[in-house]
Amino acid sequence: MKIAISGKGGVGKTLLAALLARTFAESGYSVLAIDADPDANLAATLGFPEPEKITPISEMKGLIEERTGARPGEAGGFFKLNPKVDDLPERYALRHNGIRLMVMGQLKRGGTGCYCPENTLLHALLSHLLVARDEVVILDMEAGIEHLGRATASAVDKLIVVVEPWRRAVETAVRIDKLAHDIGLHSTAVVGNKIRSQSEKEFIVSSLPGFEFLGFIPYDQALVAADLAGRSLLDASQQITGEVSNIFHALVSPGRGA
């Protein structure tokens, strides 16, 4: 099963990715988590030791040159459009508490150099991870999903769009759903997050007519307190872990009703 998690910045994608990864792992699934959002830190949220010392794939210059034939950041050269990546998961995935993790790092853009070689390697690797793996893959990604590409998108079983009760977050969800359709990804579902009241839940439901809803995660001050105190977020709120458990069951047994 392949699950991609997207949504506007700050809505809580990474926490949902981490909680789902742990729930799948505790239920006996083999889980590969992929951090593809350079503004996130899935390793830290999953409790990996020394997450700041993990070198993302995009920073492995020697590897990028070896696989693409081009030195990162140099403009105008030739490079391989289909670099070999199938051995990279076994060589570069990290493991902690039964969860395997790959950190993709920043897709480079603009500036003075041409970063097509490393972007091509990242794209090939992401496609390989989604298309070729037989474990549960949980992908924490940005609001921009168009770089998934049509072939890769068809491997995703569910694109979860996280929203919070805020107009721009809902608008981003609509935009993501449209992008998803454009690349052939038709299984979008919404998770509402940071819900403080029934009226906030109703705002989300009424703003997204026709969408499937997987669940609604409450706002819980206990989570904020744990964060500010530097404690793990994974066990900070029973309300939240309970609702993520419901979302897990809705994903693996969609017929049973949410």
Added chain:
Amino acid sequence: MKIAISGKGGVGKTLLAALLARTFAESGYSVLAIDADPDANLAATLGFPEPEKITPISEMKGLIEERTGARPGEAGGFFKLNPKVDDLPERYALRHNGIRLMVMGQLKRGGTGCYCPENTLLHALLSHLLVARDEVVILDMEAGIEHLGRATASAVDKLIVVVEPWRRAVETAVRIDKLAHDIGLHSTAVVGNKIRSQSEKEFIVSSLPGFEFLGFIPYDQALVAADLAGRSLLDASQQITGEVSNIFHALVSPGRGA
């Protein structure tokens, strides 16, 4: 004066950019606002009519081909590294309530094509807007600032990093400050946002030792209510506009004390 606003997704960059733009305009400054965050919508927040119909520069394929000599999305061709952009602000900036606005659109990455031509045009335009303009320029941007480049960064008078009381937002602020130093931008300052209590403010201050603080914007349920009801955010909270006014004064008269 050139002000760039960055920070983790969802912390409130766009609202601060819009409120600062209006405050400068109401104080008699000529203001150019630049939306350089594809996940934001500065036009909508500033009240521009029909913001969804604005074509961002990155979507103007004919313009990109005319200026760079390359068709967007085609891999491997040659293109101009210094495209002409100096006439674009007058031709493509929009005006509403005394504020001029340019929408940059998405810097493309990954996928199958090489988007270096349009990224190069966007980068040249952003550099031109920051370096050559004599008005107040307010740039709403992503957490990734490294594509500013060294020459452009030196034109920025103040890089405002918005944080909310949340560990990852503070970590992103530290990362942005480091990136800023790497490209020669040494005038970083922090604005705390969505502050619910004195202890949340203290968390931010103690987590960012040595940083300059321009102000702390309170969390105000009135803002959420205005958003869900579809009203403008610019006048939703007197508390918030008052604090942004203080930030404006700290920017234009830094000696007077915040």
